[in-house]
Structure formats: C-alpha cells, structure tokens
Amino acid sequence: MKALNAEAADWLLRMQAPDFSAEDRRNLDAWLAGDERRAAALAQVQAILQLAPRAFAALEAPPAISAKIPRQRAWLPLGAAVAASLALFLLFDGPMRLRADLRAGTEALPVVTLADGSLLQLNAGSAVAFSFGEKQRVVHLLRGEAYFTVTKDPARPFIVEAAGGAATALGTEFDVRLSEPAEGAGRAAEVKVLVHAVRVETASGAKVILQAGESLRYDNTGAIGETRRIDINGPDWRSGKIVIEDESLTSVVERLQRHTNTRIVILGDDLKARRIGGTFDTRDPVAAIELLCRSLGIEYSGIGSLLVVLHG
Numbered sequence: 001m002k003a004l005n006a007e008a009a010d011w012l013l014r015m016q017a018p019d020f021s022a023e024d025r026r027n028l029d030a031w032l033a034g035d036e037r038r039a040a041a042l043a044q045v046q047a048i049l050q051l052a053p054r055a056f057a058a059l060e061a062p063p064a065i066s067a068k069i070p071r072q073r074a075w076l077p078l079g080a081a082v083a084a085s086l087a088l089f090l091l092f093d094g095p096m097r098l099r100a101d102l103r104a105g106t107e108a109l110p111v112v113t114l115a116d117g118s119l120l121q122l123n124a125g126s127a128v129a130f131s132f133g134e135k136q137r138v139v140h141l142l143r144g145e146a147y148f149t150v151t152k153d154p155a156r157p158f159i160v161e162a163a164g165g166a167a168t169a170l171g172t173e174f175d176v177r178l179s180e181p182a183e184g185a186g187r188a189a190e191v192k193v194l195v196h197a198v199r200v201e202t203a204s205g206a207k208v209i210l211q212a213g214e215s216l217r218y219d220n221t222g223a224i225g226e227t228r229r230i231d232i233n234g235p236d237w238r239s240g241k242i243v244i245e246d247e248s249l250t251s252v253v254e255r256l257q258r259h260t261n262t263r264i265v266i267l268g269d270d271l272k273a274r275r276i277g278g279t280f281d282t283r284d285p286v287a288a289i290e291l292l293c294r295s296l297g298i299e300y301s302g303i304g305s306l307l308v309v310l311h312g
Helices: 002-016 022-033 037-060 071-091 094-099 249-257 269-273 285-296
Strands: 119-122 127-132 137-143 145-149 158-162 165-169 173-179 188-195 197-201 207-211 214-219 241-248 263-266 275-281 299-303 307-311
Touching: 002 022, 002 037, 022 037, 119 127, 137 145, 137 173, 145 158, 158 173, 165 173, 165 188, 188 197, 188 207, 207 214, 241 249, 249 263, 249 269, 249 275, 249 285, 263 285, 275 285, 285 299, 285 307
Parallel strands: 137 158, 263 307
Antiparallel strands: 119 145, 127 137, 145 173, 158 165, 165 197, 173 188, 188 214, 197 207, 241 275, 299 307
C-alpha cells in the first residue's frame, strides 16, 4: 500500500505541474485503469495534501465559536497545534516520506536487492519510489543519486525516471544523479554508464544510446547535453569521493550537503556561480568545504556543527 500511495502522490504532483500534457493525462488514465485501488489512493493523498492550506486558512481566520468561550483562547491552541504538526511534517521530510519507498540519510545505504533481483545503492540524502509491473520495472528517482546493477529481463524493461526523462537499461550498470533546481532553472539529471549501455530519452523525445564509459546530462525541458567520456575506474561517491569537473560552487555544495547535517549556505550570486573543479571527500564534507575555501581564497564562518556560511 505504501508503494501505491507513493505512486498516487507522484501523480498528484505531476498533475500540478504547468507542463502536464495530454499524453500525461492519457498515462494517468491508464494508471488508474490498471488497478481499482489507485483512484482511492489518489483521492486519499489529495485529501491529505489539502489539509495544509486549510490549516493555514484556519490560522488566518479562526472558526466561529460559542460566545461563552473567549475567541482568542479557543482558536489559538488549535492553530498552534496545527502549525506545530505542519512544521514537524516538513522538518521530518514528510512530503518525501509520502512519495518514497526507500530513503537514505547522511550515510550512503548498503546495496539493496530489489524484487526482480536487481541491485540498488542510494547515495546519501537520496530517495526513490518503485513501480514494478508485468510489462516494465520503473524506478522513480525523487531526489539525489542512485547506482543500479540490473538483472536482465527482456519482457520487462528496467527504467529510471528523473527530471522528466528516462534511462532504460540495456543489460547494465549505471548511475543517475538528479540535481536540485537552481534559481530560474528546472531540474536536471546526469546518467553515467559503467557497464554495457543505456538508452536515454528526454521530455522532448530525443533519444541517445550511451555506452560504457560515457555520460550525458539533460533537463526537464527536454534539453540534452553532449555525450562525455568518463573514467569508469575513477573514484566516485560509493568510495567516499566525488569528482567535480567545472561545476558551480552551488552544485558542489549541493552534492556535499547530502552527506552532513551541518547546513552549508553560500552568500552572493557571483560566489554561487563560481566554477569549481577537484576531488572531494564525502566522509567529512565540512572539512572538504573548508579546504576548498582556503585553497580558493573564499571566506567562511561557522556556528559549531550547525552552520557554515561561505561569503566574500
């Protein structure tokens, strides 16, 4: 039932997107028709998500009450309780918990065996949901990064959906990383192939076959980058390292942030956009950030283990 609710939440969020298309509508109708429980799950998740605006409306306009009860005393405790519940829901990653079947904290998860025998490893701070059926096996990458070792099943393609596109395994080991949206931009995904090949398809319908030792980046507008060569024997997040090649400081911080509870903040648009390269140790992200700042002359300050601010 958890997976069903996650699928329903995923569909509900897709329905709110401005680029929800007629084809999306047909796919939703097909999903609903596939199982009579799905319509009920969609309605249930929709009802849950509708509680938030109603709660805030209650805070702004308290309900009518008996004159025997002081107005302020009657609604403030209720409003405070609702606000506290919503704060806890967000603090403990409630929206993602509704959608995800598998989540990782600040430590990378061990390898997990999926229902079809395929292997999955989640990077820190990552989340996925599964839709495995008779005709296909779909993993929805909701946040972060994951590495897949796929069990062959020609009758059921293995597909990883991220940033409006899809990566279909062709007998494969591969990695998919989802970037959080930057200001004024949408989400993007990067696919890296370590063994055999992967077919990448974007939201615009563009299709590219990636071979072992190649990577590709695309975004949710359908834009697709050039195929690049990668070192399949080089360090990666599974070995506690990330290799950065000409990425923004924002991207570097985003990738390291997944591995620590210390909040890392960048002040200034120019600093956020500064291009960075190098190899970083994810086992001590804060130390990696401090070393980066010292080497590049970037000023930083911190509040214990709670916060590191990059500025100047």
